[in-house]
Amino acid sequence: MGMISYWEGRYVLLLMSLFSIYCGLIYNEFFSVPFHIFGGSAYKCRDVTCSDAKSAGLIKFRDPYPFGVDPSWRGSRSELPFLNSLKMKMSILLGVAQMNLGIVLSYFNARFFRSSLDVRYQFVPQMIFLNSLFGYLSLLIIIKWCTGSQADLYHVMIYMFLSPTDDLGENELFWGQRPLVQIVLLLLALVAVPWMLFPKPFILKKLHF
Known part of the structure:
Protein backbone atom coordinates (compact mmCIF):
# COMPACT_ATOMS: atom_id res chain seq x y z
CA MET A 1 0.00 0.00 0.00
CA GLY A 2 2.89 2.34 0.77
CA MET A 3 4.39 1.89 -2.69
CA ILE A 4 1.03 2.62 -4.31
CA SER A 5 0.65 5.84 -2.26
CA TYR A 6 4.12 7.03 -3.25
CA TRP A 7 3.43 6.21 -6.89
CA GLU A 8 0.11 8.07 -6.86
CA GLY A 9 1.78 11.11 -5.31
CA ARG A 10 4.82 11.11 -7.59
CA TYR A 11 3.88 14.36 -9.29
CA VAL A 12 3.41 16.10 -5.95
CA LEU A 13 6.85 14.91 -4.85
CA LEU A 14 8.31 16.06 -8.17
CA LEU A 15 6.80 19.53 -7.82
CA MET A 16 7.98 19.78 -4.21
CA SER A 17 11.50 18.92 -5.33
CA LEU A 18 11.45 21.44 -8.16
CA PHE A 19 10.15 24.21 -5.93
CA SER A 20 12.79 23.39 -3.30
CA ILE A 21 15.48 23.76 -5.96
CA TYR A 22 13.89 27.01 -7.14
CA CYS A 23 13.82 28.46 -3.61
CA GLY A 24 17.43 27.42 -3.13
CA LEU A 25 18.39 29.28 -6.31
CA ILE A 26 16.38 32.35 -5.31
CA TYR A 27 18.28 32.56 -2.02
CA ASN A 28 21.51 31.09 -3.50
CA GLU A 29 21.71 28.64 -0.62
CA PHE A 30 22.24 24.92 -0.22
CA PHE A 31 21.07 23.53 3.16
CA SER A 32 21.02 27.15 4.46
CA VAL A 33 24.65 27.67 3.44
CA PRO A 34 25.11 30.61 1.01
CA PHE A 35 26.97 29.95 -2.25
CA HIS A 36 28.04 32.39 -4.98
CA ILE A 37 26.42 30.29 -7.70
CA PHE A 38 26.08 33.07 -10.27
CA GLY A 39 29.40 34.87 -9.88
CA GLY A 40 31.02 37.21 -7.40
CA SER A 41 29.14 39.35 -4.92
CA ALA A 42 28.16 42.95 -5.56
CA TYR A 43 29.29 43.82 -2.02
CA LYS A 44 32.57 43.85 -0.17
CA CYS A 45 33.68 44.35 3.43
CA ARG A 46 34.27 47.80 4.86
CA ASP A 47 37.87 46.98 5.74
CA VAL A 48 40.56 44.85 4.10
CA THR A 49 40.48 42.03 6.63
CA CYS A 50 36.67 41.80 6.77
CA SER A 51 36.89 41.81 10.55
CA ASP A 52 34.10 44.36 10.82
CA ALA A 53 31.81 42.94 8.12
CA LYS A 54 29.41 41.21 10.49
CA SER A 55 28.77 44.30 12.57
CA ALA A 56 29.06 47.23 10.17
CA GLY A 57 27.43 45.76 7.09
CA LEU A 58 28.67 45.74 3.51
CA ILE A 59 29.59 48.22 0.77
CA LYS A 60 28.28 47.90 -2.77
CA PHE A 61 31.04 48.14 -5.40
CA ARG A 62 29.66 46.50 -8.56
CA ASP A 63 26.41 45.73 -10.40
CA SER A 76 25.67 40.73 7.84
CA ARG A 77 24.05 43.16 10.26
CA SER A 78 21.66 44.29 7.53
CA GLU A 79 20.49 40.76 6.64
CA LEU A 80 17.20 40.78 8.58
CA PRO A 81 15.96 44.27 7.54
CA PHE A 82 16.95 43.60 3.92
CA LEU A 83 15.28 40.18 3.65
CA ASN A 84 12.16 41.31 5.54
CA SER A 85 11.76 44.26 3.17
CA LEU A 86 12.32 42.02 0.15
CA LYS A 87 9.79 39.42 1.29
CA MET A 88 7.21 42.06 2.11
CA LYS A 89 7.50 43.66 -1.34
CA MET A 90 7.40 40.28 -3.08
CA SER A 91 4.28 39.38 -1.07
CA ILE A 92 2.60 42.60 -2.20
CA LEU A 93 3.42 41.93 -5.86
CA LEU A 94 2.19 38.34 -5.74
CA GLY A 95 -0.91 39.29 -3.74
CA VAL A 96 -1.90 42.07 -6.15
CA ALA A 97 -1.32 39.77 -9.13
CA GLN A 98 -3.52 37.11 -7.51
CA MET A 99 -6.29 39.60 -6.74
CA ALA A 110 -20.16 37.23 -15.62
CA ARG A 111 -19.75 36.80 -19.37
CA PHE A 112 -20.65 33.13 -19.07
CA PHE A 113 -23.88 33.95 -17.22
CA ARG A 114 -24.48 36.95 -19.50
CA SER A 115 -24.64 39.35 -16.58
CA SER A 116 -23.79 42.82 -17.89
CA LEU A 117 -24.72 44.16 -14.46
CA ASP A 118 -21.79 42.36 -12.85
CA VAL A 119 -19.41 43.59 -15.54
CA ARG A 120 -20.44 47.24 -15.26
CA TYR A 121 -20.91 47.57 -11.52
CA GLN A 122 -18.56 44.91 -10.15
CA PHE A 123 -15.70 44.06 -12.50
CA VAL A 124 -14.92 47.58 -13.76
CA PRO A 125 -14.95 49.45 -10.41
CA GLN A 126 -13.08 46.64 -8.66
CA MET A 127 -10.30 46.77 -11.27
CA ILE A 128 -10.14 50.55 -10.99
CA PHE A 129 -10.06 50.57 -7.18
CA LEU A 130 -7.51 47.76 -6.82
CA ASN A 131 -5.05 49.08 -9.37
CA SER A 132 -5.46 52.74 -8.43
CA LEU A 133 -4.06 51.91 -4.99
CA PHE A 134 -2.32 48.55 -4.76
CA GLY A 135 -1.49 48.32 -8.44
CA TYR A 136 0.15 51.74 -8.13
CA LEU A 137 2.08 50.54 -5.08
CA SER A 138 3.29 47.51 -7.06
CA LEU A 139 4.47 49.82 -9.83
CA LEU A 140 6.38 51.93 -7.30
CA ILE A 141 8.07 48.82 -5.91
CA ILE A 142 9.24 47.76 -9.36
CA ILE A 143 10.48 51.27 -10.20
CA LYS A 144 12.34 51.44 -6.88
CA TRP A 145 14.03 48.09 -7.56
CA CYS A 146 15.00 49.08 -11.11
CA THR A 147 16.32 52.55 -10.24
CA GLY A 148 17.87 51.85 -6.84
CA SER A 149 15.95 54.76 -5.34
CA GLN A 150 15.91 55.30 -1.57
CA ALA A 151 12.32 56.59 -1.59
CA ASP A 152 10.15 55.67 1.40
CA LEU A 153 7.09 54.00 -0.08
CA TYR A 154 5.29 54.07 3.28
CA HIS A 155 5.52 57.86 3.20
CA VAL A 156 4.37 58.01 -0.43
CA MET A 157 1.26 55.87 0.10
CA ILE A 158 0.23 57.39 3.46
CA TYR A 159 0.52 61.00 2.32
CA MET A 160 -1.19 60.14 -0.96
CA PHE A 161 -4.36 60.10 1.22
CA LEU A 162 -3.48 62.54 4.01
CA SER A 163 -1.81 65.29 1.95
CA PRO A 164 -2.24 64.54 -1.76
CA THR A 165 -1.13 68.03 -2.82
CA ASP A 166 2.12 68.11 -0.81
CA ASP A 167 5.47 67.87 -2.59
CA LEU A 168 7.06 64.41 -2.34
CA GLY A 169 10.62 65.73 -2.20
CA GLU A 170 13.23 62.97 -2.13
CA ASN A 171 10.47 60.34 -2.22
CA GLU A 172 9.53 61.24 -5.79
CA LEU A 173 10.34 58.33 -8.11
CA PHE A 174 9.42 59.86 -11.48
CA TRP A 175 8.40 63.18 -12.98
CA GLY A 176 4.77 64.12 -12.53
CA GLN A 177 4.19 61.50 -9.84
CA ARG A 178 2.23 63.74 -7.45
CA PRO A 179 0.37 66.28 -9.64
CA LEU A 180 -0.47 63.95 -12.50
CA VAL A 181 -0.51 60.34 -11.38
CA GLN A 182 -1.29 60.20 -7.66
CA ILE A 183 -4.14 62.74 -7.59
CA VAL A 184 -5.80 61.15 -10.63
CA LEU A 185 -5.51 57.64 -9.13
CA LEU A 186 -6.86 58.86 -5.79
CA LEU A 187 -9.89 60.42 -7.50
CA LEU A 188 -10.49 57.22 -9.48
CA ALA A 189 -10.37 55.15 -6.28
CA LEU A 190 -12.84 57.49 -4.56
CA VAL A 191 -15.22 57.29 -7.51
CA ALA A 192 -14.92 53.49 -7.71
CA VAL A 193 -16.17 52.92 -4.14
CA PRO A 194 -19.76 54.25 -4.55
CA TRP A 195 -19.78 52.92 -8.12
CA MET A 196 -19.09 49.45 -6.74
CA LEU A 197 -21.40 49.56 -3.69
CA PHE A 198 -24.59 51.45 -4.56
CA PRO A 199 -25.90 51.00 -8.15
CA LYS A 200 -26.09 47.21 -8.27
CA PRO A 201 -28.35 46.69 -5.18
CA PHE A 202 -30.79 49.40 -6.32
CA ILE A 203 -30.90 48.05 -9.87
CA LEU A 204 -31.55 44.51 -8.59
CA LYS A 205 -34.27 45.83 -6.28
CA LYS A 206 -35.90 47.65 -9.18
CA LEU A 207 -35.74 44.57 -11.41
CA HIS A 208 -37.27 42.23 -8.81
CA PHE A 209 -39.92 44.57 -7.48
Missing part, protein backbone atom coordinates in the same frame (compact mmCIF):
# COMPACT_ATOMS: atom_id res chain seq x y z
CA PRO A 64 23.64 43.80 -8.58
CA TYR A 65 23.78 40.04 -8.37
CA PRO A 66 22.46 38.58 -11.66
CA PHE A 67 19.96 36.13 -10.12
CA GLY A 68 18.40 35.81 -6.70
CA VAL A 69 19.57 37.23 -3.39
CA ASP A 70 23.22 38.18 -3.09
CA PRO A 71 24.78 35.55 -0.75
CA SER A 72 26.89 38.20 0.99
CA TRP A 73 23.83 39.48 2.82
CA ARG A 74 23.88 36.27 4.85
CA GLY A 75 25.43 36.96 8.24
CA ASN A 100 -6.21 40.89 -10.32
CA LEU A 101 -6.48 37.31 -11.53
CA GLY A 102 -9.52 36.76 -9.32
CA ILE A 103 -11.24 39.88 -10.65
CA VAL A 104 -10.48 38.87 -14.24
CA LEU A 105 -11.98 35.44 -13.57
CA SER A 106 -15.10 37.14 -12.21
CA TYR A 107 -15.38 38.94 -15.55
CA PHE A 108 -15.36 35.64 -17.46
CA ASN A 109 -17.86 34.27 -14.98
Whole structure:
Protein backbone atom coordinates (compact mmCIF):
# COMPACT_ATOMS: atom_id res chain seq x y z
CA MET A 1 0.00 0.00 0.00
CA GLY A 2 2.89 2.34 0.77
CA MET A 3 4.39 1.89 -2.69
CA ILE A 4 1.03 2.62 -4.31
CA SER A 5 0.65 5.84 -2.26
CA TYR A 6 4.12 7.03 -3.25
CA TRP A 7 3.43 6.21 -6.89
CA GLU A 8 0.11 8.07 -6.86
CA GLY A 9 1.78 11.11 -5.31
CA ARG A 10 4.82 11.11 -7.59
CA TYR A 11 3.88 14.36 -9.29
CA VAL A 12 3.41 16.10 -5.95
CA LEU A 13 6.85 14.91 -4.85
CA LEU A 14 8.31 16.06 -8.17
CA LEU A 15 6.80 19.53 -7.82
CA MET A 16 7.98 19.78 -4.21
CA SER A 17 11.50 18.92 -5.33
CA LEU A 18 11.45 21.44 -8.16
CA PHE A 19 10.15 24.21 -5.93
CA SER A 20 12.79 23.39 -3.30
CA ILE A 21 15.48 23.76 -5.96
CA TYR A 22 13.89 27.01 -7.14
CA CYS A 23 13.82 28.46 -3.61
CA GLY A 24 17.43 27.42 -3.13
CA LEU A 25 18.39 29.28 -6.31
CA ILE A 26 16.38 32.35 -5.31
CA TYR A 27 18.28 32.56 -2.02
CA ASN A 28 21.51 31.09 -3.50
CA GLU A 29 21.71 28.64 -0.62
CA PHE A 30 22.24 24.92 -0.22
CA PHE A 31 21.07 23.53 3.16
CA SER A 32 21.02 27.15 4.46
CA VAL A 33 24.65 27.67 3.44
CA PRO A 34 25.11 30.61 1.01
CA PHE A 35 26.97 29.95 -2.25
CA HIS A 36 28.04 32.39 -4.98
CA ILE A 37 26.42 30.29 -7.70
CA PHE A 38 26.08 33.07 -10.27
CA GLY A 39 29.40 34.87 -9.88
CA GLY A 40 31.02 37.21 -7.40
CA SER A 41 29.14 39.35 -4.92
CA ALA A 42 28.16 42.95 -5.56
CA TYR A 43 29.29 43.82 -2.02
CA LYS A 44 32.57 43.85 -0.17
CA CYS A 45 33.68 44.35 3.43
CA ARG A 46 34.27 47.80 4.86
CA ASP A 47 37.87 46.98 5.74
CA VAL A 48 40.56 44.85 4.10
CA THR A 49 40.48 42.03 6.63
CA CYS A 50 36.67 41.80 6.77
CA SER A 51 36.89 41.81 10.55
CA ASP A 52 34.10 44.36 10.82
CA ALA A 53 31.81 42.94 8.12
CA LYS A 54 29.41 41.21 10.49
CA SER A 55 28.77 44.30 12.57
CA ALA A 56 29.06 47.23 10.17
CA GLY A 57 27.43 45.76 7.09
CA LEU A 58 28.67 45.74 3.51
CA ILE A 59 29.59 48.22 0.77
CA LYS A 60 28.28 47.90 -2.77
CA PHE A 61 31.04 48.14 -5.40
CA ARG A 62 29.66 46.50 -8.56
CA ASP A 63 26.41 45.73 -10.40
CA PRO A 64 23.64 43.80 -8.58
CA TYR A 65 23.78 40.04 -8.37
CA PRO A 66 22.46 38.58 -11.66
CA PHE A 67 19.96 36.13 -10.12
CA GLY A 68 18.40 35.81 -6.70
CA VAL A 69 19.57 37.23 -3.39
CA ASP A 70 23.22 38.18 -3.09
CA PRO A 71 24.78 35.55 -0.75
CA SER A 72 26.89 38.20 0.99
CA TRP A 73 23.83 39.48 2.82
CA ARG A 74 23.88 36.27 4.85
CA GLY A 75 25.43 36.96 8.24
CA SER A 76 25.67 40.73 7.84
CA ARG A 77 24.05 43.16 10.26
CA SER A 78 21.66 44.29 7.53
CA GLU A 79 20.49 40.76 6.64
CA LEU A 80 17.20 40.78 8.58
CA PRO A 81 15.96 44.27 7.54
CA PHE A 82 16.95 43.60 3.92
CA LEU A 83 15.28 40.18 3.65
CA ASN A 84 12.16 41.31 5.54
CA SER A 85 11.76 44.26 3.17
CA LEU A 86 12.32 42.02 0.15
CA LYS A 87 9.79 39.42 1.29
CA MET A 88 7.21 42.06 2.11
CA LYS A 89 7.50 43.66 -1.34
CA MET A 90 7.40 40.28 -3.08
CA SER A 91 4.28 39.38 -1.07
CA ILE A 92 2.60 42.60 -2.20
CA LEU A 93 3.42 41.93 -5.86
CA LEU A 94 2.19 38.34 -5.74
CA GLY A 95 -0.91 39.29 -3.74
CA VAL A 96 -1.90 42.07 -6.15
CA ALA A 97 -1.32 39.77 -9.13
CA GLN A 98 -3.52 37.11 -7.51
CA MET A 99 -6.29 39.60 -6.74
CA ASN A 100 -6.21 40.89 -10.32
CA LEU A 101 -6.48 37.31 -11.53
CA GLY A 102 -9.52 36.76 -9.32
CA ILE A 103 -11.24 39.88 -10.65
CA VAL A 104 -10.48 38.87 -14.24
CA LEU A 105 -11.98 35.44 -13.57
CA SER A 106 -15.10 37.14 -12.21
CA TYR A 107 -15.38 38.94 -15.55
CA PHE A 108 -15.36 35.64 -17.46
CA ASN A 109 -17.86 34.27 -14.98
CA ALA A 110 -20.16 37.23 -15.62
CA ARG A 111 -19.75 36.80 -19.37
CA PHE A 112 -20.65 33.13 -19.07
CA PHE A 113 -23.88 33.95 -17.22
CA ARG A 114 -24.48 36.95 -19.50
CA SER A 115 -24.64 39.35 -16.58
CA SER A 116 -23.79 42.82 -17.89
CA LEU A 117 -24.72 44.16 -14.46
CA ASP A 118 -21.79 42.36 -12.85
CA VAL A 119 -19.41 43.59 -15.54
CA ARG A 120 -20.44 47.24 -15.26
CA TYR A 121 -20.91 47.57 -11.52
CA GLN A 122 -18.56 44.91 -10.15
CA PHE A 123 -15.70 44.06 -12.50
CA VAL A 124 -14.92 47.58 -13.76
CA PRO A 125 -14.95 49.45 -10.41
CA GLN A 126 -13.08 46.64 -8.66
CA MET A 127 -10.30 46.77 -11.27
CA ILE A 128 -10.14 50.55 -10.99
CA PHE A 129 -10.06 50.57 -7.18
CA LEU A 130 -7.51 47.76 -6.82
CA ASN A 131 -5.05 49.08 -9.37
CA SER A 132 -5.46 52.74 -8.43
CA LEU A 133 -4.06 51.91 -4.99
CA PHE A 134 -2.32 48.55 -4.76
CA GLY A 135 -1.49 48.32 -8.44
CA TYR A 136 0.15 51.74 -8.13
CA LEU A 137 2.08 50.54 -5.08
CA SER A 138 3.29 47.51 -7.06
CA LEU A 139 4.47 49.82 -9.83
CA LEU A 140 6.38 51.93 -7.30
CA ILE A 141 8.07 48.82 -5.91
CA ILE A 142 9.24 47.76 -9.36
CA ILE A 143 10.48 51.27 -10.20
CA LYS A 144 12.34 51.44 -6.88
CA TRP A 145 14.03 48.09 -7.56
CA CYS A 146 15.00 49.08 -11.11
CA THR A 147 16.32 52.55 -10.24
CA GLY A 148 17.87 51.85 -6.84
CA SER A 149 15.95 54.76 -5.34
CA GLN A 150 15.91 55.30 -1.57
CA ALA A 151 12.32 56.59 -1.59
CA ASP A 152 10.15 55.67 1.40
CA LEU A 153 7.09 54.00 -0.08
CA TYR A 154 5.29 54.07 3.28
CA HIS A 155 5.52 57.86 3.20
CA VAL A 156 4.37 58.01 -0.43
CA MET A 157 1.26 55.87 0.10
CA ILE A 158 0.23 57.39 3.46
CA TYR A 159 0.52 61.00 2.32
CA MET A 160 -1.19 60.14 -0.96
CA PHE A 161 -4.36 60.10 1.22
CA LEU A 162 -3.48 62.54 4.01
CA SER A 163 -1.81 65.29 1.95
CA PRO A 164 -2.24 64.54 -1.76
CA THR A 165 -1.13 68.03 -2.82
CA ASP A 166 2.12 68.11 -0.81
CA ASP A 167 5.47 67.87 -2.59
CA LEU A 168 7.06 64.41 -2.34
CA GLY A 169 10.62 65.73 -2.20
CA GLU A 170 13.23 62.97 -2.13
CA ASN A 171 10.47 60.34 -2.22
CA GLU A 172 9.53 61.24 -5.79
CA LEU A 173 10.34 58.33 -8.11
CA PHE A 174 9.42 59.86 -11.48
CA TRP A 175 8.40 63.18 -12.98
CA GLY A 176 4.77 64.12 -12.53
CA GLN A 177 4.19 61.50 -9.84
CA ARG A 178 2.23 63.74 -7.45
CA PRO A 179 0.37 66.28 -9.64
CA LEU A 180 -0.47 63.95 -12.50
CA VAL A 181 -0.51 60.34 -11.38
CA GLN A 182 -1.29 60.20 -7.66
CA ILE A 183 -4.14 62.74 -7.59
CA VAL A 184 -5.80 61.15 -10.63
CA LEU A 185 -5.51 57.64 -9.13
CA LEU A 186 -6.86 58.86 -5.79
CA LEU A 187 -9.89 60.42 -7.50
CA LEU A 188 -10.49 57.22 -9.48
CA ALA A 189 -10.37 55.15 -6.28
CA LEU A 190 -12.84 57.49 -4.56
CA VAL A 191 -15.22 57.29 -7.51
CA ALA A 192 -14.92 53.49 -7.71
CA VAL A 193 -16.17 52.92 -4.14
CA PRO A 194 -19.76 54.25 -4.55
CA TRP A 195 -19.78 52.92 -8.12
CA MET A 196 -19.09 49.45 -6.74
CA LEU A 197 -21.40 49.56 -3.69
CA PHE A 198 -24.59 51.45 -4.56
CA PRO A 199 -25.90 51.00 -8.15
CA LYS A 200 -26.09 47.21 -8.27
CA PRO A 201 -28.35 46.69 -5.18
CA PHE A 202 -30.79 49.40 -6.32
CA ILE A 203 -30.90 48.05 -9.87
CA LEU A 204 -31.55 44.51 -8.59
CA LYS A 205 -34.27 45.83 -6.28
CA LYS A 206 -35.90 47.65 -9.18
CA LEU A 207 -35.74 44.57 -11.41
CA HIS A 208 -37.27 42.23 -8.81
CA PHE A 209 -39.92 44.57 -7.48
